Amino acid sequence: xxxxxxxxxxxxxxxxxxxxLSGAIGLLRLPDxxxxxxxxxxxxxxxxxLIIFGLLLYxxxxxxxxxxxxxxxxxxxxxxxxxxIFLANPTATHAIMKAAYNTGVKPWKKGDPRM
Amino acid sequence: xxxxxxKAFGIVVTFCAMFLFWLLLSGYIITPEGKLxxxxxxAGLICSLIVALISHDLLVTGKEGKILSKSFRFxxxxxxxxxxxILANFDVTYRVLHPKMPIDPLIIEFETPLRSDFAxxxxxxxxxxxxxxxxxNVDPAKGKxxxxxxxxxxxxxxxxxxxxxxxxxxxxxxxx
Numbered sequence: 001x002x003x004x005x006x007x008x009x010x011x012x013x014x015x016x017x018x019x020x021l022s023g024a025i026g027l028l029r030l031p032d033x034x035x036x037x038x039x040x041x042x043x044x045x046x047x048x049x050l051i052i053f054g055l056l057l058y059x060x061x062x063x064x065x066x067x068x069x070x071x072x073x074x075x076x077x078x079x080x081x082x083x084x085i086f087l088a089n090p091t092a093t094h095a096i097m098k099a100a101y102n103t104g105v106k107p108w109k110k111g112d113p114r115m
Numbered sequence: 116x117x118x119x120x121x122k123a124f125g126i127v128v129t130f131c132a133m134f135l136f137w138l139l140l141s142g143y144i145i146t147p148e149g150k151l152x153x154x155x156x157x158a159g160l161i162c163s164l165i166v167a168l169i170s171h172d173l174l175v176t177g178k179e180g181k182i183l184s185k186s187f188r189f190x191x192x193x194x195x196x197x198x199x200x201i202l203a204n205f206d207v208t209y210r211v212l213h214p215k216m217p218i219d220p221l222i223i224e225f226e227t228p229l230r231s232d233f234a235x236x237x238x239x240x241x242x243x244x245x246x247x248x249x250x251x252n253v254d255p256a257k258g259k260x261x262x263x264x265x266x267x268x269x270x271x272x273x274x275x276x277x278x279x280x281x282x283x284x285x286x287x288x289x290x291x
Contacts, residue, residue: 019204026211035220037249038265039207045244046204070142077140090243094250097263101251107263110219 005061012054020047032108033100041093048089049082056082125171132174133163188286189237195282199245206246210265219266222251225273227258227280234287241279248273 026039056078064072108114137159138144143152210218229235232255239250242262247269252261264270272278 019208022204022208022211026207029211029216030218032220034249034263035218035265038247038263039211041243041249042200042203042207046200068147069145073139073142080140086244087240090240094239094243097249097251101261101263107220107222109221 002062005057009054009058009062012050012057016047016050016054018047019043019050023047031112031114033105034097034107037093037097041090045085045089048085052078052082052085122171125174126167129171129174130163130167133166134159137163185287192282192286196241196244199241203244203246206269207265210247217266220263221267221270222261222263223270223274224259224261227260227284229258229280229284229287230255231287234283237286238280238283241283242273245269245279246272 020043023039023043026043027036030036030039056075059078060075064074138156141155141159143155146152210216227238229238235253235255235258239253239260242248242250242260247265249263250260251263253259262270262273264273273280
């Protein structure tokens with residue numbers, strides 16, 4: 001049972017790291033401000049959530065059995081963290097996007113040189 | 116519901132939510148000897164009461180009706196949204212890692228019949244999290260959205276198919 005959980009947790013962590021990595025590659029490769037936000041805004045959200053979810057499973061099934069109540073409640077905090085990331089990440093992406101658009105950052109069109 | 120009982124209802128709901136939050140986050144409910152942890156729980160009671168008295172009008176605005184059925188539908192919508200987020204990540208990953216980077220960014224505008232704050236926020240955040248689109252601007256008075264799309268296909272999903280708009284409209288019962 002514990003071994004199975006550890007395998008699932010490893011897969012979740014690896015997937016999270018993979019999406020974070022592709023977000024970082026996107027930040028470097030994409031041509032302008034707006035398209036870079038596409039990469040960071042989406043990949044970071046799922047990447048972070050997958051990593052936190054993996055830690056949550058590990059805590060419930062491997063780390064905390066037999067521990068005191070305040071330790072066993074840590075997954076609740078992680079769950080709140082997931083909710084807040086899902087709320088805050090797209091909102092922050094939108095706020096940065098709006099600020100850039102209102103201050104007149106030109107969007108890149110196909111065929112333009114990189115900015 | 117009269118104004119006063121509505122206010123009392125707001126205070127009670129806020130108090131319960133805050134106190135539950137306190138218990139879950141602190142975790143000091145029972146002392147190691149097995150008794151009730153009076154000091155920590157008591158401090159939580161006092162703090163949640165103060166917060167409930169000061170800011171009850173923030174959590175329970177009284178503007179939204181039929182909260183239960185809306186939350187239920189919102190919960191169902193969340194699973195669809197979660198699937199869309201996973202699709203969005205594979206979409207971005209594909210575009211980023213593809214040697215030629217198949218992107219063709221454009222900015223689109225469209226109007227929705229949605230008006231309530233919560234519906235607009237849900238749609239705006241959903242657009243940002245789903246494949247290839249990010250909300251730039253929302254005009255709450257006209258329900259007008261300005262969206263940056265990374266290619267033509269994700270833009271069409273919003274302007275032609277309108278799957279997401281109709282789903283959000285259904286959740287908040289604001290069709291047409």
